[in-house]
Amino acid sequence: MRTKGLSYGVNNDWNVTWLLMALVKKFPKDNWEEALTHKRLAQIQPDSKEFIKMKDFFQNLYLGKPSFNGQGLIDTAExxxxxxxxxxxxxxxxxxxxxxxxxxxxxxxxxxxxxxxxxxxxxxxxxxxxxxxxxxxxxxxxxxxxxxxxxxxxxxxxxxxxxxxxxxxxxxxxxxxxxxxxxxxxxxxxxxxxxxxxxxxxxxxxxxxxxxxxxx
CATH class of the missing domain: 3.40.50.1000 (HAD superfamily/HAD-like)
Structure with a gap:
Protein backbone atom coordinates (compact mmCIF):
# COMPACT_ATOMS: atom_id res chain seq x y z
CA MET A 1 0.00 0.00 0.00
CA ARG A 2 2.66 2.52 1.02
CA THR A 3 4.84 1.57 -1.97
CA LYS A 4 2.22 1.40 -4.73
CA GLY A 5 0.26 4.34 -3.34
CA LEU A 6 3.15 6.82 -3.24
CA SER A 7 1.50 9.14 -5.75
CA TYR A 8 -1.36 9.59 -3.24
CA GLY A 9 0.96 10.79 -0.47
CA VAL A 10 0.62 7.78 1.82
CA ASN A 11 2.98 9.18 4.46
CA ASN A 12 0.44 9.13 7.28
CA ASP A 13 -2.40 7.04 8.62
CA TRP A 14 -5.26 9.26 7.47
CA ASN A 15 -4.08 9.23 3.85
CA VAL A 16 -3.68 5.46 3.97
CA THR A 17 -7.13 5.08 5.55
CA TRP A 18 -8.69 7.29 2.87
CA LEU A 19 -7.00 5.18 0.19
CA LEU A 20 -8.16 1.89 1.72
CA MET A 21 -11.74 3.14 1.95
CA ALA A 22 -11.66 4.30 -1.69
CA LEU A 23 -10.25 0.96 -2.84
CA VAL A 24 -12.82 -1.06 -0.89
CA LYS A 25 -15.65 0.97 -2.42
CA LYS A 26 -14.48 0.66 -6.04
CA PHE A 27 -12.31 -2.42 -6.60
CA PRO A 28 -12.01 -6.09 -5.58
CA LYS A 29 -8.92 -6.66 -3.44
CA ASP A 30 -7.17 -8.56 -6.24
CA ASN A 31 -7.27 -5.37 -8.36
CA TRP A 32 -5.89 -2.97 -5.76
CA GLU A 33 -2.28 -3.08 -6.95
CA GLU A 34 -3.30 -2.46 -10.55
CA ALA A 35 -5.59 0.41 -9.51
CA LEU A 36 -2.80 2.07 -7.53
CA THR A 37 -0.14 1.51 -10.18
CA HIS A 38 -2.29 3.07 -12.90
CA LYS A 39 -3.75 5.76 -10.62
CA ARG A 40 -7.38 4.79 -11.18
CA LEU A 41 -8.49 6.65 -8.05
CA ALA A 42 -9.04 10.38 -7.78
CA GLN A 43 -6.44 12.27 -5.76
CA ILE A 44 -7.14 13.00 -2.10
CA GLN A 45 -9.11 16.18 -1.49
CA PRO A 46 -7.50 17.54 1.71
CA ASP A 47 -10.09 20.31 2.07
CA SER A 48 -13.09 17.97 1.97
CA LYS A 49 -15.17 17.59 5.15
CA GLU A 50 -14.73 13.81 5.10
CA PHE A 51 -10.94 14.03 4.94
CA ILE A 52 -10.67 16.75 7.59
CA LYS A 53 -12.85 14.71 9.94
CA MET A 54 -10.67 11.64 9.39
CA LYS A 55 -7.47 13.58 9.99
CA ASP A 56 -8.85 15.14 13.19
CA PHE A 57 -9.80 11.68 14.47
CA PHE A 58 -6.24 10.43 14.11
CA GLN A 59 -4.79 13.59 15.65
CA ASN A 60 -7.02 13.17 18.69
CA LEU A 61 -5.99 9.53 18.90
CA TYR A 62 -2.29 10.38 18.82
CA LEU A 63 -2.33 13.45 21.06
CA GLY A 64 -4.84 12.20 23.61
CA LYS A 65 -7.49 14.87 23.22
CA PRO A 66 -11.11 14.07 24.23
CA SER A 67 -12.63 11.55 23.82
CA PHE A 68 -9.46 9.55 24.43
CA ASN A 69 -9.11 10.31 28.14
CA GLY A 70 -6.31 12.82 27.81
CA GLN A 71 -3.66 10.31 26.86
CA GLY A 72 -2.75 9.43 23.32
CA LEU A 73 -0.84 6.82 21.39
CA ILE A 74 2.29 8.96 21.26
CA ASP A 75 2.52 8.71 25.06
CA THR A 76 1.44 5.10 25.42
CA ALA A 77 2.47 3.18 22.31
CA GLU A 78 5.39 4.82 20.52
Whole structure:
Protein backbone atom coordinates (compact mmCIF):
# COMPACT_ATOMS: atom_id res chain seq x y z
CA MET A 1 0.00 0.00 0.00
CA ARG A 2 2.66 2.52 1.02
CA THR A 3 4.84 1.57 -1.97
CA LYS A 4 2.22 1.40 -4.73
CA GLY A 5 0.26 4.34 -3.34
CA LEU A 6 3.15 6.82 -3.24
CA SER A 7 1.50 9.14 -5.75
CA TYR A 8 -1.36 9.59 -3.24
CA GLY A 9 0.96 10.79 -0.47
CA VAL A 10 0.62 7.78 1.82
CA ASN A 11 2.98 9.18 4.46
CA ASN A 12 0.44 9.13 7.28
CA ASP A 13 -2.40 7.04 8.62
CA TRP A 14 -5.26 9.26 7.47
CA ASN A 15 -4.08 9.23 3.85
CA VAL A 16 -3.68 5.46 3.97
CA THR A 17 -7.13 5.08 5.55
CA TRP A 18 -8.69 7.29 2.87
CA LEU A 19 -7.00 5.18 0.19
CA LEU A 20 -8.16 1.89 1.72
CA MET A 21 -11.74 3.14 1.95
CA ALA A 22 -11.66 4.30 -1.69
CA LEU A 23 -10.25 0.96 -2.84
CA VAL A 24 -12.82 -1.06 -0.89
CA LYS A 25 -15.65 0.97 -2.42
CA LYS A 26 -14.48 0.66 -6.04
CA PHE A 27 -12.31 -2.42 -6.60
CA PRO A 28 -12.01 -6.09 -5.58
CA LYS A 29 -8.92 -6.66 -3.44
CA ASP A 30 -7.17 -8.56 -6.24
CA ASN A 31 -7.27 -5.37 -8.36
CA TRP A 32 -5.89 -2.97 -5.76
CA GLU A 33 -2.28 -3.08 -6.95
CA GLU A 34 -3.30 -2.46 -10.55
CA ALA A 35 -5.59 0.41 -9.51
CA LEU A 36 -2.80 2.07 -7.53
CA THR A 37 -0.14 1.51 -10.18
CA HIS A 38 -2.29 3.07 -12.90
CA LYS A 39 -3.75 5.76 -10.62
CA ARG A 40 -7.38 4.79 -11.18
CA LEU A 41 -8.49 6.65 -8.05
CA ALA A 42 -9.04 10.38 -7.78
CA GLN A 43 -6.44 12.27 -5.76
CA ILE A 44 -7.14 13.00 -2.10
CA GLN A 45 -9.11 16.18 -1.49
CA PRO A 46 -7.50 17.54 1.71
CA ASP A 47 -10.09 20.31 2.07
CA SER A 48 -13.09 17.97 1.97
CA LYS A 49 -15.17 17.59 5.15
CA GLU A 50 -14.73 13.81 5.10
CA PHE A 51 -10.94 14.03 4.94
CA ILE A 52 -10.67 16.75 7.59
CA LYS A 53 -12.85 14.71 9.94
CA MET A 54 -10.67 11.64 9.39
CA LYS A 55 -7.47 13.58 9.99
CA ASP A 56 -8.85 15.14 13.19
CA PHE A 57 -9.80 11.68 14.47
CA PHE A 58 -6.24 10.43 14.11
CA GLN A 59 -4.79 13.59 15.65
CA ASN A 60 -7.02 13.17 18.69
CA LEU A 61 -5.99 9.53 18.90
CA TYR A 62 -2.29 10.38 18.82
CA LEU A 63 -2.33 13.45 21.06
CA GLY A 64 -4.84 12.20 23.61
CA LYS A 65 -7.49 14.87 23.22
CA PRO A 66 -11.11 14.07 24.23
CA SER A 67 -12.63 11.55 23.82
CA PHE A 68 -9.46 9.55 24.43
CA ASN A 69 -9.11 10.31 28.14
CA GLY A 70 -6.31 12.82 27.81
CA GLN A 71 -3.66 10.31 26.86
CA GLY A 72 -2.75 9.43 23.32
CA LEU A 73 -0.84 6.82 21.39
CA ILE A 74 2.29 8.96 21.26
CA ASP A 75 2.52 8.71 25.06
CA THR A 76 1.44 5.10 25.42
CA ALA A 77 2.47 3.18 22.31
CA GLU A 78 5.39 4.82 20.52
CA UNK A 79 8.78 3.31 21.25
CA UNK A 80 12.11 5.06 20.88
CA UNK A 81 14.32 3.63 18.16
CA UNK A 82 17.43 5.04 19.82
CA UNK A 83 19.24 4.60 23.13
CA UNK A 84 19.56 7.41 25.67
CA UNK A 85 23.21 7.80 24.66
CA UNK A 86 22.51 8.17 20.92
CA UNK A 87 21.87 11.91 20.60
CA UNK A 88 24.48 13.02 23.18
CA UNK A 89 27.04 10.90 21.31
CA UNK A 90 25.97 12.33 17.94
CA UNK A 91 26.26 15.84 19.34
CA UNK A 92 29.92 15.28 20.23
CA UNK A 93 30.68 15.01 16.50
CA UNK A 94 29.28 18.51 15.89
CA UNK A 95 26.46 17.21 13.70
CA UNK A 96 23.74 19.73 12.82
CA UNK A 97 20.30 18.14 13.10
CA UNK A 98 16.93 18.89 11.54
CA UNK A 99 13.73 16.92 11.01
CA UNK A 100 11.52 16.37 7.98
CA UNK A 101 8.27 14.65 8.90
CA UNK A 102 4.85 14.01 7.40
CA UNK A 103 3.26 14.62 10.78
CA UNK A 104 1.27 17.83 11.33
CA UNK A 105 3.03 20.53 13.34
CA UNK A 106 1.23 19.93 16.66
CA UNK A 107 1.95 16.22 16.61
CA UNK A 108 5.54 16.65 15.45
CA UNK A 109 6.35 19.25 18.12
CA UNK A 110 4.69 17.24 20.87
CA UNK A 111 6.71 14.15 19.95
CA UNK A 112 10.06 15.87 19.50
CA UNK A 113 9.80 18.53 22.20
CA UNK A 114 7.62 17.15 24.98
CA UNK A 115 7.96 13.37 24.74
CA UNK A 116 11.55 13.01 23.51
CA UNK A 117 13.04 16.30 24.71
CA UNK A 118 15.16 16.83 21.60
CA UNK A 119 14.34 20.45 20.74
CA UNK A 120 16.76 22.96 22.21
CA UNK A 121 19.49 20.53 23.21
CA UNK A 122 19.94 18.47 20.04
CA UNK A 123 17.67 20.14 17.48
CA UNK A 124 18.54 23.81 17.85
CA UNK A 125 14.99 25.17 17.51
CA UNK A 126 11.56 24.56 16.01
CA UNK A 127 12.85 26.33 12.88
CA UNK A 128 14.63 23.09 12.03
CA UNK A 129 11.48 20.96 12.10
CA UNK A 130 9.65 20.80 8.78
CA UNK A 131 6.24 19.18 9.10
CA UNK A 132 2.92 19.19 7.27
CA UNK A 133 1.88 22.82 6.90
CA UNK A 134 5.39 24.28 7.20
CA UNK A 135 6.13 27.29 5.00
CA UNK A 136 9.26 28.56 3.31
CA UNK A 137 10.66 32.08 3.62
CA UNK A 138 8.21 33.30 0.95
CA UNK A 139 5.21 32.04 2.93
CA UNK A 140 4.51 29.18 0.53
CA UNK A 141 3.58 25.73 1.79
CA UNK A 142 6.43 23.25 1.59
CA UNK A 143 5.44 20.11 -0.31
CA UNK A 144 5.40 16.79 1.50
CA UNK A 145 7.62 13.80 0.76
CA UNK A 146 8.25 12.17 -1.68
CA UNK A 147 8.87 15.66 -3.04
CA UNK A 148 12.50 16.68 -2.43
CA UNK A 149 11.33 20.15 -1.36
CA UNK A 150 11.29 19.61 2.44
CA UNK A 151 14.78 18.10 2.43
CA UNK A 152 16.13 20.94 0.28
CA UNK A 153 14.51 23.42 2.68
CA UNK A 154 16.24 21.67 5.59
CA UNK A 155 19.59 21.88 3.83
CA UNK A 156 19.00 25.60 3.31
CA UNK A 157 18.06 26.21 6.96
CA UNK A 158 21.06 24.25 8.20
CA UNK A 159 23.35 26.28 5.90
CA UNK A 160 25.16 23.20 4.61
CA UNK A 161 25.87 21.90 1.12
CA UNK A 162 24.02 19.01 -0.51
CA UNK A 163 27.14 16.87 -0.28
CA UNK A 164 27.35 17.58 3.46
CA UNK A 165 23.83 16.42 4.27
CA UNK A 166 22.52 12.93 4.98
CA UNK A 167 18.85 12.05 5.33
CA UNK A 168 17.84 9.17 7.58
CA UNK A 169 14.48 7.48 7.03
CA UNK A 170 12.65 4.19 6.82
CA UNK A 171 10.25 4.41 3.87
CA UNK A 172 10.07 4.62 0.10
CA UNK A 173 8.90 8.23 0.40
CA UNK A 174 12.01 9.06 2.43
CA UNK A 175 14.26 7.40 -0.15
CA UNK A 176 12.62 9.13 -3.12
CA UNK A 177 12.77 12.54 -1.46
CA UNK A 178 16.46 12.14 -0.63
CA UNK A 179 17.30 10.77 -4.08
CA UNK A 180 15.57 13.63 -5.89
CA UNK A 181 17.19 16.16 -3.57
CA UNK A 182 20.62 14.68 -4.28
CA UNK A 183 21.25 14.02 -0.59
CA UNK A 184 22.73 10.73 0.60
CA UNK A 185 20.22 8.40 2.26
CA UNK A 186 20.47 6.01 5.18
CA UNK A 187 17.62 3.55 5.51
CA UNK A 188 16.89 2.30 9.01
CA UNK A 189 14.89 -0.91 9.39
CA UNK A 190 13.76 -3.65 7.04
CA UNK A 191 11.11 -1.93 4.91
CA UNK A 192 11.20 -2.90 1.24
CA UNK A 193 12.47 0.01 -0.84
CA UNK A 194 12.74 -0.24 -4.61
CA UNK A 195 15.92 1.53 -5.69
CA UNK A 196 16.15 3.04 -9.17
CA UNK A 197 17.50 5.97 -11.20
CA UNK A 198 20.01 7.04 -8.58
CA UNK A 199 22.05 10.06 -9.73
CA UNK A 200 25.81 10.00 -9.91
CA UNK A 201 27.35 10.66 -6.53
CA UNK A 202 24.25 9.54 -4.59
CA UNK A 203 24.95 7.07 -1.80
CA UNK A 204 22.54 4.65 -0.14
CA UNK A 205 23.21 2.83 3.10
CA UNK A 206 21.07 0.48 5.16
CA UNK A 207 21.15 -0.12 8.91
CA UNK A 208 18.91 -2.46 10.85
CA UNK A 209 19.29 -0.26 13.94
CA UNK A 210 19.82 3.51 14.05
CA UNK A 211 22.16 3.15 17.03
CA UNK A 212 24.74 1.63 14.70
CA UNK A 213 25.08 5.04 13.05
CA UNK A 214 27.58 6.23 15.66
CA UNK A 215 30.31 4.32 17.53
CA UNK A 216 29.94 3.92 21.28
Missing amino acids: KKMYTDAFFPRLKTFGVKMAVVTSRPADEALYTLKVVNGLVGEFIESEHFIISVGSQNSSGQLIAEKPSPEPILECIKRLSVGLNEGVYIGNSSSDYLAAREAGVDFIQVGSSRIERAKEPQGFHYFKLENVNRLVPF
